Amino acid sequence: MATEPIVTGHGASTPDQDQGTPARRPPSANRTHRSAGDWAVLGVAVLIGLFIAFPFFLIVINSFKSPAEYSTGGPLALPTGLYTDGLVAFWERVNFPEKVWNSVFISGMVAVLAVLISMFNAFALGIGRVKGRLWIVVLILLANMLPQEVLLYPLYFMFREVGLYDNVWAVIIIFTVIQSAFGTYLLASVYSTFPKELLEAASIDGAGRWRILWRVVYPISRPTLSVLLIFFFIWTWNEFLIPLTFLVSNANQTVPVAITALQGDRIMDVTTTSGSALLGLIPTLIFFLIFQRTLTRGITAGAVKS
Known part of the structure; x- marks a missing residue:
């Protein structure tokens, strides 16, 4: 019995295509492209977040400074050590x-x-x-x-x-x-x-x-x-x-x-x-x-x- 030849070429269909399996997309097609407007909104959100977080940053760094260190370096300087006397004093004074x-x-x-x-x-x-x-x-x-x-x-x-x-x-x-x-x-x-x-x-x-x-x-x-x-x-x-x-x-x-x-x-x-x-x-x-x-x-x- 003669067998039918397998046809190859651009017009031939593969078994995966015959079964309805979708063709795979290249990895670059699945990436999300951000527009300039998206980046602008993201930048504004980051700036607003930094603006809101800045007072909390000042509170944290100044909570662990001694009064002498604060008067010398100002509110923006980072503490050189952990000074906890202020926290302990407030804790005890107000119960x-x-x-x-x-x-x-x-x-x-x-x-x-x-x-x-x-x-x-x-x-x-x-x-x-x-x-x-x-x-x-x-x-x-x-x-x-x-x-x-x-x-x-x-x-x-x-x-x-x-x-x-x-x-x-x-x-x-x-x-x-x-x-x-x-x-x-x-x-x-x-x-x-x-x-x-x-x-x-x-x-x-x-x-x-x-x-x-x-x-x-x-x-x-x-x-x-x-x-x-x-x-x-x-x-x-x-x-x-x-x-x-x-x-x-x-x-x-x-x-x-x-x-x-x-x-x-x-x-x-x-x-x-x-x-x-x-x-x-x-x-x-x-x-x-x-x-x-x-x-x-x-x-x-x-x-x-x-």
């Missing part, structure tokens, strides 16, 4: 662990309570569709835009009358209301676009309002709630005016108030001040690093359409 605990307790309670209240309010406004929803949201937004200086005297008078002045719970209540106003405004906009099919399906299955909130709405909106929790914690940690007004005793002060109060006594030099700023920054930095992945997932949730 730093106590101040950190006060800040952590206040910020943590505010973050949790504000997220819960924001979720309840937004569920009623965004999904419950109460009457006058738009005006309520606008009123909450306007109240959130009031400067804190306007609120000081009414809040001082009110908490003094109820016996909560110079009490950490006064600050917790104030910031819970302030932060939940922003959280309600944000979540109400998110919940207003919530898929109605899921809510109707849950209602058909016999789920009530409470069960719909915790079994349907909460799991889907958990990334957004996590972002709010992190932001509320950091914002409350950095607050200064209201804690300074309502926490007058040394045992109730937060970290920012303790740093400023000690500076007002004029018993700290520049290097000790830098050390106090570094110690006050470390807890928030640790908190951010721990929840960095949660923050990234929460921000990008819903950004890519599946």
Whole structure:
């Protein structure tokens, strides 16, 4: 029996092509070519990052200088050794662990309570569709835009009358209301676009309002709630005016108030001040690093359409 000759040449097909295997591209074809605009945006981002990081760099290098070395070399000179007397002096003068605990307790309670209240309010406004929803949201937004200086005297008078002045719970209540106003405004906009099919399906299955909130709405909106929790914690940690007004005793002060109060006594030099700023920054930095992945997932949730 005669066999058919194998045809070779430009017109012949290989077995891989007959089976539909795509031809391999050269390695250079898979490389991403950056345009001039991309490089310009990258350069601007790097410059902004350096500009933001420069104050932190100054804090770190000046925290480990002696006062004599600072006066001789200035703020930009690198330390020749590790001078830790300023850090130790601030730690002992303000009882730093106590101040950190006060800040952590206040910020943590505010973050949790504000997220819960924001979720309840937004569920009623965004999904419950109460009457006058738009005006309520606008009123909450306007109240959130009031400067804190306007609120000081009414809040001082009110908490003094109820016996909560110079009490950490006064600050917790104030910031819970302030932060939940922003959280309600944000979540109400998110919940207003919530898929109605899921809510109707849950209602058909016999789920009530409470069960719909915790079994349907909460799991889907958990990334957004996590972002709010992190932001509320950091914002409350950095607050200064209201804690300074309502926490007058040394045992109730937060970290920012303790740093400023000690500076007002004029018993700290520049290097000790830098050390106090570094110690006050470390807890928030640790908190951010721990929840960095949660923050990234929460921000990008819903950004890519599946």
